[in-house]
Amino acid sequence: MRASGQQGGNGRGYALVTGASSGIxxxxxxxxxxxGVPLILTARRTDRLDALAAELRGRVDVLTLAADLADPAAPAALQAEIASRGLHVAHLVNNAGYGVPGRYLSSDWKTHADSLQVMLNGVCELTHRFLPAMEAAGHGRIINVASLAGLVPASAGHTLYGATKAFLIRFSECLAMEMETRGVHVCALCPGFTYTEFHDVNGMRDRVSKLPKWLWLDADAVAKLGLDAVERGQRRCVTGGANKLIAAISKYLPDGLAHALVASRSKEFRDAD
Incomplete structure (x- = not known):
């Protein structure tokens, strides 16, 4: 693990953000x-982390920790490095994640296992490691970045993505209920289509660029909505009016009709080949 740039503790709780090198x-x-919240930023791409840290250090203290959350040892290593510096994580943002395009059998198991380690096992372990100190302090905030995909009917392709995000939503809601009298707020942030590099990474940029503009939000808007939601104690935050409408329709439509509608349009936003 590579660390750089921390300016020294200031007695305040830090925000640990995973997948902090780009996007949401x-x-x-x-x-x-x-x-005004000091930061601990982690991701794989050190050049991106360092550039972001340089941008933000004029406002707050910033520590960057390069780590690959596909490595099962990464959560424990992150916790140990942060503890060695005497820093307290008061805000945890489990944001790191990506989609594996195509059919389930079009990728080998290692590819799927890595994605699950990043988006499911790693999220649960980081939360389990940093939550006790929040509970002891009587104050903490946890944002698990899920997706609208976890609230709508399944579609072919990107097989584990929606399933993992559905898990994160339920996990966040259960944890929020457990923590509601202990000063710790937990929120599942559920963005829809957001202007980031996400669709470039999974090779879907050309397809999703044809979707209507009203479906999209920018990452800055999503970030503000998420932080405001967790501060209010909101357990789930679906960003944008269009996405809230889609989630509501998905909830109340008969299953057969909802699945048929998604299946008829899924090639616009999922690679099932």
Missing amino acids: GAAIAREYARR
Whole structure:
């Protein structure tokens, strides 16, 4: 693990943001900095982390920790490095994640196992490691970045993505109920289509760019909505009016009709080949 740039503790709780090198993670880091919360940023791409840290250090203390959360040892290593510096994590943002395109059998098991380690096992372990100190302090905030995909009917392709995000939503809601009298707020942030590099990474940029503009939000808006929601004690935050409508329709439509509608349009936003 490579660390750089921390300016020294200031007695305040830090925000640990995973997947902070770009997209929603970077936007959340910027929003925390705007609110004066010092940061611990982690991701694989050290050049991106260092650039973001340089941008934000004029506002708050920033520590960067390069780590690959596909490595099962990464959560424990992160906790140990943070503890060695005497820092307290008061805000945890489990944002790291990605989609594996195509049919389930079009990728080998190692590819799927890595994605589950990042988006499911790693999220649960980081939460389990940092939550006790929040509970002891009587104050903490946890944002698990899920997706609208966890609230709508399944579609072919990207097989584990929606399933993992559905898990994160239920996990967040259960944990929020357990913590509601202990000063710790937990929120599942459920963005829909967001202007980030996500669709470039999974090879879907050309397809999703044809979707209507009203379906999209920018990452900065998503970040602000998420931080506001967790501060209010909101257990689930679906971003944007269009996405809230889609989630509501998915909930109340008969299963057969909802699945048929999604199946008829899924090739616009999922690679099932």
